[in-house]
Amino acid sequence: MNEQAVLEALVRMRREPSPDAPATDAVLTPPNALDAPRMTTRGPRGMGMNLTPLIDVTFLILVFFVCTAQVLERETLLRADLSEQVGSVAVDALDLEEPPLRIEIRASSGRRTIAIVAPLPQPSDAADLTNVLASRRYGPENPGGLFAADQPIELAPAADVSWERAVEIFNAVTRAGYTRVRFASPS
Amino acid sequence: MAPLIDMALLLIVFFVLVSQLGASDRVRMRLPQPTPSAARPPGREPRGVVNVMVQDGRIAGWRFAGQDHGADAAGLQAVAEAVAAAVRAQPTMELHLRADAGLPYADVAPAIDVIGRAAVRAADGKPVRLRVAVQPGGET
Numbered sequence: 001m002n003e004q005a006v007l008e009a010l011v012r013m014r015r016e017p018s019p020d021a022p023a024t025d026a027v028l029t030p031p032n033a034l035d036a037p038r039m040t041t042r043g044p045r046g047m048g049m050n051l052t053p054l055i056d057v058t059f060l061i062l063v064f065f066v067c068t069a070q071v072l073e074r075e076t077l078l079r080a081d082l083s084e085q086v087g088s089v090a091v092d093a094l095d096l097e098e099p100p101l102r103i104e105i106r107a108s109s110g111r112r113t114i115a116i117v118a119p120l121p122q123p124s125d126a127a128d129l130t131n132v133l134a135s136r137r138y139g140p141e142n143p144g145g146l147f148a149a150d151q152p153i154e155l156a157p158a159a160d161v162s163w164e165r166a167v168e169i170f171n172a173v174t175r176a177g178y179t180r181v182r183f184a185s186p187s
Numbered sequence: 188m189a190p191l192i193d194m195a196l197l198l199i200v201f202f203v204l205v206s207q208l209g210a211s212d213r214v215r216m217r218l219p220q221p222t223p224s225a226a227r228p229p230g231r232e233p234r235g236v237v238n239v240m241v242q243d244g245r246i247a248g249w250r251f252a253g254q255d256h257g258a259d260a261a262g263l264q265a266v267a268e269a270v271a272a273a274v275r276a277q278p279t280m281e282l283h284l285r286a287d288a289g290l291p292y293a294d295v296a297p298a299i300d301v302i303g304r305a306a307v308r309a310a311d312g313k314p315v316r317l318r319v320a321v322q323p324g325g326e327t
Contacts, residue, residue, distance in 0.1 A: 057194045064202075075218070076226035077283065077318035080299075126221075157292040164219040164288035166295075167319060171221035185300045 078167065078174055081152070081182040100152035102184070103129070105169050107161045114169060126172040133176035149177050156184035214238040214250055218322035219288040226321045233277045235270060236320075237302060239286035239295055246294040263297055267305035274309040282306055285320040 102117040114123050120136065123129035133153075138145030153173055157166040166183070173181050213236065238250040240258075249256040249266040252273065256262035274280050282302070286295045299317070306315040 053190070053194070057198070060198070075213070075320055076224060076228050076323055077320055078221075078226045080284075080317040080319055157296075159291060159293035159296075161292045162288065163286050163290045163292055163295050166292045167219035167288075167321060168221045170319065171225050171321070174225040175223070183296065183299050185296075 078170055079179070079181075080170070081180045098147075098151055100154040100182075101147065102154045102156060103169065103173070105155065105157040105161050105166060107158055107165070113165075126168050129169065130172045130176045133173060133178065137177050139177075147178070150180050151178060152180045152182070153178050154182055154184045212236050214240060214285065216241060216285065216287040217289065218285065218320055220322045224321060224323060226319075226323070229283075229318075230281070232279055232281045232316075234281045234283050234318075235273045236283045236285060237266065237270065237298060239284070239290065239298060241287040241290055244289055246290060249298065263301050266298070267301045270302050271305040271309035274306045274315060278310055278313055281316045281318055283318045283320050 104115045104117060106113045106115070114125070114129055116122060116129075116132070121132055123132050133147075135142070136146045137151075138148050155166065155170055155173070157169070170181060170183075216238075235251065240247040240250055240255070246258045248258045249262055251266050251269050254269065256265045256269075270282065274282075284295075284298065286298075303315070303317060306317075
Protein backbone atom coordinates (compact mmCIF):
# COMPACT_ATOMS: atom_id res chain seq x y z
CA MET A 1 0.00 0.00 0.00
CA ASN A 2 1.59 3.24 -1.07
CA GLU A 3 1.13 6.70 0.37
CA GLN A 4 -1.65 7.65 -2.02
CA ALA A 5 -3.69 4.65 -0.90
CA VAL A 6 -3.21 5.51 2.76
CA LEU A 7 -4.33 9.08 2.15
CA GLU A 8 -7.44 7.96 0.31
CA ALA A 9 -8.31 5.57 3.13
CA LEU A 10 -8.00 8.38 5.67
CA VAL A 11 -10.21 10.65 3.60
CA ARG A 12 -12.80 7.88 3.31
CA MET A 13 -12.77 7.35 7.07
CA ARG A 14 -13.37 11.05 7.64
CA ARG A 15 -16.26 11.21 5.22
CA GLU A 16 -17.91 8.11 6.65
CA PRO A 17 -17.74 8.34 10.44
CA SER A 18 -18.62 5.26 12.42
CA PRO A 19 -22.08 5.13 14.06
CA ASP A 20 -20.41 5.03 17.54
CA ALA A 21 -18.57 8.32 17.03
CA PRO A 22 -19.93 11.35 18.93
CA ALA A 23 -22.06 13.71 16.93
CA THR A 24 -19.85 16.68 17.77
CA ASP A 25 -16.89 15.12 16.01
CA ALA A 26 -18.93 14.74 12.85
CA VAL A 27 -20.09 18.34 13.01
CA LEU A 28 -16.75 19.88 13.89
CA THR A 29 -14.83 18.07 11.20
CA PRO A 30 -15.64 19.31 7.71
CA PRO A 31 -15.55 16.75 4.92
CA ASN A 32 -12.53 18.32 3.34
CA ALA A 33 -10.66 18.98 6.57
CA LEU A 34 -7.55 17.18 5.46
CA ASP A 35 -7.43 19.12 2.21
CA ALA A 36 -7.93 22.59 3.74
CA PRO A 37 -4.85 24.53 4.84
CA ARG A 38 -4.55 24.92 8.66
CA MET A 39 -4.87 28.66 9.28
CA THR A 40 -6.02 28.57 12.95
CA THR A 41 -4.64 27.22 16.21
CA ARG A 42 -7.33 24.55 16.40
CA GLY A 43 -6.02 21.11 17.11
CA PRO A 44 -6.90 17.97 15.20
CA ARG A 45 -9.88 17.25 17.49
CA GLY A 46 -11.44 20.68 17.20
CA MET A 47 -10.19 22.01 20.60
CA GLY A 48 -8.63 25.48 20.76
CA MET A 49 -7.14 27.71 23.46
CA ASN A 50 -9.16 30.82 24.25
CA LEU A 51 -6.69 33.35 25.65
CA THR A 52 -9.25 35.98 26.67
CA PRO A 53 -9.94 34.70 30.25
CA LEU A 54 -6.23 34.26 30.82
CA ILE A 55 -5.55 37.85 29.84
CA ASP A 56 -8.45 39.03 31.99
CA VAL A 57 -7.07 37.23 35.02
CA THR A 58 -3.58 38.53 34.35
CA PHE A 59 -4.82 42.11 34.32
CA LEU A 60 -6.77 41.47 37.52
CA ILE A 61 -3.63 40.23 39.26
CA LEU A 62 -1.70 43.21 37.93
CA VAL A 63 -4.28 45.67 39.30
CA PHE A 64 -4.27 43.87 42.65
CA PHE A 65 -0.48 44.09 42.97
CA VAL A 66 -0.49 47.78 42.07
CA CYS A 67 -3.13 48.53 44.72
CA THR A 68 -1.36 46.41 47.35
CA ALA A 69 1.99 48.04 46.68
CA GLN A 70 0.47 51.49 47.20
CA VAL A 71 -1.00 50.40 50.54
CA LEU A 72 2.29 48.97 51.78
CA GLU A 73 4.24 52.10 50.90
CA ARG A 74 1.94 54.26 53.00
CA GLU A 75 3.62 53.24 56.25
CA THR A 76 7.14 54.52 56.83
CA LEU A 77 9.65 53.96 59.61
CA LEU A 78 11.88 56.01 61.90
CA ARG A 79 15.10 54.34 62.99
CA ALA A 80 15.62 54.07 66.74
CA ASP A 81 18.73 52.96 68.62
CA LEU A 82 18.62 50.00 71.01
CA SER A 83 22.34 49.62 71.63
CA GLU A 84 22.41 51.25 75.06
CA GLN A 85 19.31 49.65 76.47
CA VAL A 86 20.77 46.44 77.78
CA GLY A 87 22.89 46.13 80.88
CA SER A 88 24.71 42.95 79.96
CA VAL A 89 26.78 44.42 77.12
CA ALA A 90 30.49 44.27 77.94
CA VAL A 91 32.01 47.73 78.32
CA ASP A 92 35.37 48.47 76.75
CA ALA A 93 37.55 50.49 79.14
CA LEU A 94 39.21 52.23 76.20
CA ASP A 95 35.95 53.14 74.57
CA LEU A 96 35.58 56.88 75.10
CA GLU A 97 31.92 57.00 74.29
CA GLU A 98 30.25 60.35 74.61
CA PRO A 99 27.49 60.55 77.21
CA PRO A 100 24.11 60.91 75.55
CA LEU A 101 22.65 64.33 74.97
CA ARG A 102 19.37 64.31 76.88
CA ILE A 103 16.24 66.03 75.62
CA GLU A 104 13.26 66.19 77.96
CA ILE A 105 9.70 66.56 76.71
CA ARG A 106 6.91 67.80 78.93
CA ALA A 107 3.20 67.92 78.28
CA SER A 108 2.30 71.18 80.01
CA SER A 109 1.04 73.80 77.61
CA GLY A 110 1.96 76.90 79.61
CA ARG A 111 5.71 76.32 79.85
CA ARG A 112 8.37 75.38 77.37
CA THR A 113 7.79 71.72 76.51
CA ILE A 114 11.18 70.82 74.98
CA ALA A 115 14.31 71.13 77.08
CA ILE A 116 17.84 70.22 75.99
CA VAL A 117 19.81 69.24 79.10
CA ALA A 118 22.94 71.05 77.94
CA PRO A 119 24.19 74.64 77.66
CA LEU A 120 22.53 75.17 74.30
CA PRO A 121 19.81 77.53 73.09
CA GLN A 122 16.47 76.08 74.17
CA PRO A 123 14.08 75.39 71.30
CA SER A 124 10.52 76.65 71.23
CA ASP A 125 9.09 73.87 69.04
CA ALA A 126 10.07 70.80 67.03
CA ALA A 127 11.22 72.78 63.98
CA ASP A 128 13.39 74.97 66.19
CA LEU A 129 14.87 71.86 67.81
CA THR A 130 15.86 70.60 64.35
CA ASN A 131 17.58 73.90 63.59
CA VAL A 132 19.43 74.04 66.92
CA LEU A 133 20.71 70.47 66.65
CA ALA A 134 21.54 70.70 62.94
CA SER A 135 23.59 73.85 63.51
CA ARG A 136 25.63 72.00 66.19
CA ARG A 137 26.29 68.87 64.12
CA TYR A 138 29.88 68.51 63.06
CA GLY A 139 30.57 67.88 59.37
CA PRO A 140 32.54 69.10 56.36
CA GLU A 141 30.00 71.87 55.87
CA ASN A 142 30.12 72.78 59.58
CA PRO A 143 33.65 72.16 60.96
CA GLY A 144 32.85 74.15 64.10
CA GLY A 145 30.04 71.78 65.13
CA LEU A 146 29.93 70.29 68.61
CA PHE A 147 28.41 66.87 67.97
CA ALA A 148 29.15 64.13 65.46
CA ALA A 149 26.26 62.59 63.56
CA ASP A 150 26.58 59.43 65.71
CA GLN A 151 26.36 61.38 68.96
CA PRO A 152 23.93 59.41 71.18
CA ILE A 153 20.78 61.40 71.87
CA GLU A 154 18.28 60.30 74.49
CA LEU A 155 14.68 61.46 74.47
CA ALA A 156 12.93 61.48 77.83
CA PRO A 157 9.22 62.24 77.40
CA ALA A 158 7.12 62.68 80.53
CA ALA A 159 4.65 59.90 81.26
CA ASP A 160 1.63 61.94 80.15
CA VAL A 161 3.15 63.08 76.85
CA SER A 162 1.28 61.55 73.92
CA TRP A 163 3.04 59.04 71.70
CA GLU A 164 2.38 61.37 68.78
CA ARG A 165 4.27 64.22 70.47
CA ALA A 166 7.15 61.92 71.44
CA VAL A 167 7.48 60.68 67.86
CA GLU A 168 7.27 64.26 66.55
CA ILE A 169 10.33 65.21 68.65
CA PHE A 170 12.07 61.97 67.65
CA ASN A 171 11.45 62.89 64.03
CA ALA A 172 12.81 66.41 64.59
CA VAL A 173 16.09 65.03 65.99
CA THR A 174 16.37 62.55 63.12
CA ARG A 175 15.80 65.34 60.61
CA ALA A 176 18.76 67.20 62.15
CA GLY A 177 20.99 64.38 60.86
CA TYR A 178 21.65 62.36 64.01
CA THR A 179 21.65 58.59 63.64
CA ARG A 180 21.72 57.30 67.23
CA VAL A 181 18.48 58.47 68.78
CA ARG A 182 16.71 56.45 71.44
CA PHE A 183 13.98 56.75 74.00
CA ALA A 184 15.04 56.84 77.64
CA SER A 185 14.07 53.95 79.87
CA PRO A 186 11.02 54.77 82.00
CA SER A 187 12.10 55.94 85.43
CA MET B 188 -14.58 26.62 31.45
CA ALA B 189 -12.67 24.44 33.92
CA PRO B 190 -9.39 26.43 33.73
CA LEU B 191 -11.32 29.63 34.37
CA ILE B 192 -12.88 28.16 37.50
CA ASP B 193 -9.46 26.91 38.59
CA MET B 194 -8.01 30.38 38.23
CA ALA B 195 -10.92 31.95 40.11
CA LEU B 196 -10.45 29.55 43.03
CA LEU B 197 -6.71 30.19 43.03
CA LEU B 198 -7.35 33.92 43.17
CA ILE B 199 -9.78 33.50 46.08
CA VAL B 200 -7.21 31.48 48.03
CA PHE B 201 -4.57 34.09 47.24
CA PHE B 202 -6.78 36.98 48.42
CA VAL B 203 -7.67 35.16 51.64
CA LEU B 204 -4.03 34.42 52.45
CA VAL B 205 -2.88 37.95 51.71
CA SER B 206 -5.67 39.54 53.74
CA GLN B 207 -4.91 37.29 56.71
CA LEU B 208 -1.20 38.15 56.58
CA GLY B 209 -1.96 41.85 56.44
CA ALA B 210 -4.46 41.67 59.28
CA SER B 211 -2.12 39.82 61.62
CA ASP B 212 0.79 42.10 60.82
CA ARG B 213 -0.83 45.50 60.98
CA VAL B 214 -3.58 46.31 63.40
CA ARG B 215 -5.77 49.20 62.32
CA MET B 216 -4.82 52.26 64.35
CA ARG B 217 -3.98 55.95 64.01
CA LEU B 218 -0.21 56.11 63.75
CA PRO B 219 1.79 59.27 64.56
CA GLN B 220 2.14 61.60 61.61
CA PRO B 221 5.23 63.85 61.94
CA THR B 222 5.55 66.60 59.35
CA PRO B 223 7.88 66.91 57.51
CA SER B 224 8.85 63.31 58.08
CA ALA B 225 12.35 61.89 58.20
CA ALA B 226 10.98 58.35 58.02
CA ARG B 227 11.98 55.90 55.34
CA PRO B 228 9.97 53.17 53.63
CA PRO B 229 10.48 49.64 54.94
CA GLY B 230 13.38 47.66 53.55
CA ARG B 231 13.63 44.02 52.55
CA GLU B 232 14.93 42.73 55.88
CA PRO B 233 12.83 40.21 57.82
CA ARG B 234 10.66 42.02 60.30
CA GLY B 235 8.76 41.41 63.47
CA VAL B 236 5.91 43.83 64.11
CA VAL B 237 4.96 44.67 67.69
CA ASN B 238 1.50 46.24 67.81
CA VAL B 239 0.37 48.13 70.89
CA MET B 240 -3.37 47.47 70.97
CA VAL B 241 -5.54 50.35 72.09
CA GLN B 242 -9.10 50.59 73.35
CA ASP B 243 -10.84 53.76 74.54
CA GLY B 244 -7.57 55.66 74.55
CA ARG B 245 -5.77 53.23 76.83
CA ILE B 246 -3.52 50.28 76.16
CA ALA B 247 -5.47 47.04 75.69
CA GLY B 248 -2.64 44.59 75.06
CA TRP B 249 0.11 43.58 72.70
CA ARG B 250 0.16 41.67 69.44
CA PHE B 251 3.24 40.03 67.98
CA ALA B 252 3.34 37.45 65.19
CA GLY B 253 -0.43 37.10 65.22
CA GLN B 254 -0.57 36.35 68.96
CA ASP B 255 -2.42 38.64 71.37
CA HIS B 256 -1.09 39.24 74.86
CA GLY B 257 -2.58 41.09 77.81
CA ALA B 258 -1.66 44.62 78.84
CA ASP B 259 -0.34 43.50 82.24
CA ALA B 260 3.25 42.68 83.19
CA ALA B 261 2.78 38.98 82.35
CA GLY B 262 1.57 39.89 78.87
CA LEU B 263 4.52 42.18 78.29
CA GLN B 264 6.90 39.48 79.45
CA ALA B 265 5.26 37.01 77.07
CA VAL B 266 5.73 39.45 74.18
CA ALA B 267 9.36 39.95 75.16
CA GLU B 268 9.96 36.19 75.14
CA ALA B 269 8.27 35.82 71.77
CA VAL B 270 10.38 38.65 70.34
CA ALA B 271 13.55 37.11 71.77
CA ALA B 272 12.71 33.75 70.18
CA ALA B 273 12.06 35.42 66.84
CA VAL B 274 15.35 37.35 66.99
CA ARG B 275 17.23 34.16 67.86
CA ALA B 276 15.69 32.47 64.82
CA GLN B 277 16.43 35.44 62.53
CA PRO B 278 19.27 37.61 63.89
CA THR B 279 18.90 40.13 61.05
CA MET B 280 15.30 40.82 61.99
CA GLU B 281 14.05 44.41 62.30
CA LEU B 282 11.57 45.17 65.05
CA HIS B 283 8.76 47.50 64.02
CA LEU B 284 6.86 49.22 66.81
CA ARG B 285 3.31 50.31 65.98
CA ALA B 286 1.42 52.30 68.59
CA ASP B 287 -1.61 54.57 68.41
CA ALA B 288 -0.77 58.28 68.33
CA GLY B 289 -3.16 59.05 71.19
CA LEU B 290 -1.57 56.70 73.71
CA PRO B 291 0.41 58.27 76.55
CA TYR B 292 4.14 57.65 76.43
CA ALA B 293 3.88 55.77 79.73
CA ASP B 294 1.94 53.03 77.91
CA VAL B 295 4.48 52.63 75.10
CA ALA B 296 7.73 53.07 77.02
CA PRO B 297 7.63 49.64 78.76
CA ALA B 298 7.43 47.96 75.35
CA ILE B 299 10.49 49.80 74.08
CA ASP B 300 12.38 48.99 77.26
CA VAL B 301 11.45 45.36 77.97
CA ILE B 302 11.18 44.17 74.37
CA GLY B 303 14.35 46.03 73.42
CA ARG B 304 16.33 44.41 76.23
CA ALA B 305 15.03 40.95 75.35
CA ALA B 306 15.87 41.43 71.68
CA VAL B 307 19.40 42.69 72.35
CA ARG B 308 20.10 39.79 74.72
CA ALA B 309 18.76 37.29 72.16
CA ALA B 310 20.93 38.79 69.41
CA ASP B 311 24.01 38.04 71.56
CA GLY B 312 25.65 41.40 71.10
CA LYS B 313 24.69 41.91 67.48
CA PRO B 314 22.85 45.15 66.74
CA VAL B 315 19.07 44.95 66.78
CA ARG B 316 17.21 47.52 64.76
CA LEU B 317 14.06 49.08 66.14
CA ARG B 318 11.85 51.04 63.79
CA VAL B 319 9.01 53.30 64.86
CA ALA B 320 6.10 53.11 62.43
CA VAL B 321 4.64 56.46 61.36
CA GLN B 322 2.00 57.46 58.88
CA PRO B 323 2.73 59.88 56.05
CA GLY B 324 -0.98 60.66 55.71
CA GLY B 325 -4.36 59.32 56.83
CA GLU B 326 -5.17 56.13 58.67
CA THR B 327 -3.88 52.65 57.93
